[in-house]
Amino acid sequence: MNTARTELQDAVTATGAGVLGTRLIDIDREKFASDVWGRAALLTRSASDFSDLLSADAVDELISRRGLRAPFLRVAKDGTTLPNSDFTSGAGIGATISDQLDDTALWRRFADGATLVLQALHRTWEPIADFSARLGGELGHPVQANAYITPPQNRGFDDHYDVHDVFVLQIEGTKRWIIHEPVHTDPLRDQPWTDRRSTVAEAAKGEAYIDTVLEPGDALYLPRGWLHAAQAQGEVSIHLTLGIHNWTRYALAEQLAQSALEALRDDPQMRATLPLGVDGPADELDLIRERLREAISTADSAPLFHRTRRSQARPAPLGPLAQLRSVRNLGSTALVQLRSSLEARLEGPRLSTRVGWLDFSETELPAVERMLDGEPHAAGELGVDLVERLMRAGVLIPAD
Template sequence: MAAPSAGDRGPRVTGAARGGTGRPALARCVAVDPTTFAAAYWGRAPLLSRAAQLGAPDGFTDLFSPADADELLSRRGLRTPFLRVAKEGRVLPETRYAGGGGAGAEITDQVLDERVLGLYADGATLVLQGLHRVWPALIDFARALGATLGQPLQVNAYLTPAGNQGFATHYDTHDVFVLQVDGGKHWRIHEPVLPDPLERQGWGGRAEEVSAVAQGPPALDVLLAPGDALYLPRGWLHSAQAQSESSLHLTVGIRALTRYALVEALLELAADDRRLRATLPFGLDVADADRIGPELTDTVAALRAWLAAATPAAVAARLRERAWAASRPAPIRPLAQAALIAALDRDTRLVVRAGLPWQLVPDGERVALRVFDRTVTFPGACAPALRALLTGAVSRVGDLPGLEDDRDRIVLARRLLREAVAVPADDLSGS
């Protein structure tokens, strides 16, 4: 079960990743230092951080605001499932608020602002989903925070009319940061009924237990005001209700990678072992514990033997496929990038695309560059130049080491631009 060595890897961004105002992204979400957060709260306990503690008088309106929500709902051609609508704990069908886009738009699922108005005025909660893919400030913030946490994440916005509650008490199967943008919301938090639930262990299968626990005294009963933040580990029960005015908050969901993900990776790799792929005996009654016992003993023995030979490199390779595909690097400007490919010369300066995970590994007489969605191969002679650009040691095309002349350097630089690995040094998407 050998796997190629990891080779050179893209540097992991630490807690200094910036989140919109020049402040570290994590510092906008928690009022404790990263070490304390990791040791005392991460995956363990809720943390309430007030606006005054976070030191941000303007709160989170630079990331998203009610006016931004109106812009998305009315002028950006938003389509489902980027919008969900819920009322009294029930998600409404998309036909209540989406329809045809009109002449020239051959789509049938565009958000219709007049229908959204009617539902919202009638007390429904609007959930704008996947804002880390559609709203510029949140694209940058999510990338910075995800780099700090080392986990894929998503950002949704919840807009709730005054005095209303969109969802009943429930728990999430991912950690969340709640960032209160506008208005106030009353949160009631209860201890988990299932600590550390996996994604397939949603609260619906434990609805009665969740409801019973929700009737008891909460572990945390707070009113979030603009600029306040709340961290909740997965599994903690919660409900939230708007107060005398409408509420807007952002929920940053962290899709935690767990030890069970290691188990899944091991089991996927175990398919390489022929003993574990063997067919059970002809006519075996798998419901008979006495007859299945010997087969189980042999299978467990084979699995133990295989696990003893499992290597971290093979597991890391499988987890890389899963983790890297769950998030995207910084956006690029396709038209400007295409124009630069044609105009590039030895004085052009390039940097690696921000947020791009990469590994550079030998591949026979060639070198393989693994990125989040594919592997690109180059002649082995390109390895020093690739390493220099990817690590930031060099930015000017004419300074790329290990190649014979500027012609070869320009060919390599154009390939990196074409593959969206590199961007112009003065392009914010590469900062």
């Protein structure tokens, strides 16, 4: 029996069929992986019709009817982000919320040229949530989604770079994008462009790598660190930015070091007090280096990696009423399947997921392994009692 099994994602197969290949790029997936990913900007004309993901009507609904709070929207104008108090107010009777979006205030800011940024749409708008989850599964890196709504002839942000890769999808209107090569290649999360503000400003004066106007359906890929600025043209521009939160070798090194340090807690010599009167650390470094090398050589950072990865996203939505109804009506012929985006991983008798962990008996493990294929299964095939337990844990759901 395989005791270490990675989850079955909604990921793309080796053939390249998926949202990346069918909606975001017009080159072969393998060519994108070898020549473009993390290396170069890529402009794809008429990549797809993105109106199923977002529209002007959807923006109006999100702002005026969904009761969003300040963390889900920010407002910027001419490179400055406005304070939340400029566009929020109390929620009214029956709701003790002081920072709900004020659509009248937002209208006034927008009419005055400010850009509205709808943040974390992978949490608040179902079409984008589904798309982001699929793309994240294909790339193996978490995906977030923000929308930028800019009035004609305005720009929200000055030249800058992001610390994550992005796909820019033009939804409505047109926007001119000016792209420059990095001044700091592959910046880490704690290396923002503001640390190099003057260098970025100087580089932005040079010849552009790309200077183009995006039209609806166009897609632009930018690796982290690439400088960019954008300005709406003759009408309101709506574009969606899919931020790819890249796993890096540095991040893996951090986790390996953390695992090694955790192991050193069990080493009596490492826990010992330094000698009396020690003059700085020099006298102890040889021993510490030796122990640290030994710990790193045997450390296993995989559990920490998978825990961190599980914490970076959420599983597919689960309706508690529908789930309870399915549990109560559960019979041997009921079809169930693994809830998507669970990041489920079976290691020995333990199944770890984004919604917690469960231990199973030796006799249950074959059924659990079958369940991990993501296909619909009859409850009687897996065992009705086991299926009920997994449904109550939020691991299995009724099959579509």
